[in-house]
Amino acid sequence: MTQRVAGCELCELSAPTVVDNDRFAVILVDDANYPGFARVIWKDHVREVSDLADADRLLLNDAVYRLELAVREVMQPLKVNVASLGNVVPHLHWHVIARFVWDSRFPQPVWAAARRSVEPPAEARLALPPAALDARVARAAAVAAGH
């Protein structure tokens, strides 16, 4: 049975999922500045990676790896950023973020202050509009997850 905590926004996830099983979900983050920004969200309300049983930890590691592959394949980023923070929402989740030399914070992490305004914007610099890239990442993530 999945452990749920009332009021936790990740226990009560409402975002559309691109991968969804009884252990974890994958979502795309709706951010026009960072197309292909995705998260793996563990279903149980667990705080830290090291709170997981070994088999679950390896399963989650594998899910993050497969998402990284999908993001790389579609976005062809200069660098992938992968992070488990959870300071704001202490429910285990991983960020997978495609980074480009022209993005508003590069080479700082996406949580730093913006260093530049992106002109022309992200959508003029990428092969497809952000929504189309997100859709491709979603499809690639589902395939990579074996769906």
Next chain:
Amino acid sequence: MTQRVAGCELCELSAPTVVDNDRFAVILVDDANYPGFARVIWKDHVREVSDLADADRLLLNDAVYRLELAVREVMQPLKVNVASLGNVVPHLHWHVIARFVWDSRFPQPVWAAARRSVEPPAEARLALPPAALDARVARAAAVAAGH
């Protein structure tokens, strides 16, 4: 044979290591604001987690997990942050960071702008001075790595 790139500061690592084998090293980051801040540095000059062979990826995952355990044991943080970014130095490494509600950036990541000055400072809030905590994390990391 280890893959090296001339001029890469992580290929030419000069910091003291607390774990050091032919595949990866663990170092403590010298930051008085963040005692127990540690990194796992992959020895080969590889850019992304997903550039690793499966066995190496699992070995690195395990090293990051063991470091997280060591940091938790010693620091007893409110939250652990774990990240592979590499935008500045694109040589695969993982940050493992102990976070506290009173630290200068909480709940933002440590790469965000400071939100507060920490008064009393970190060393007055922790059980031991930062250098002593770093030494304990170093020891725990070595034990966790099986050294």
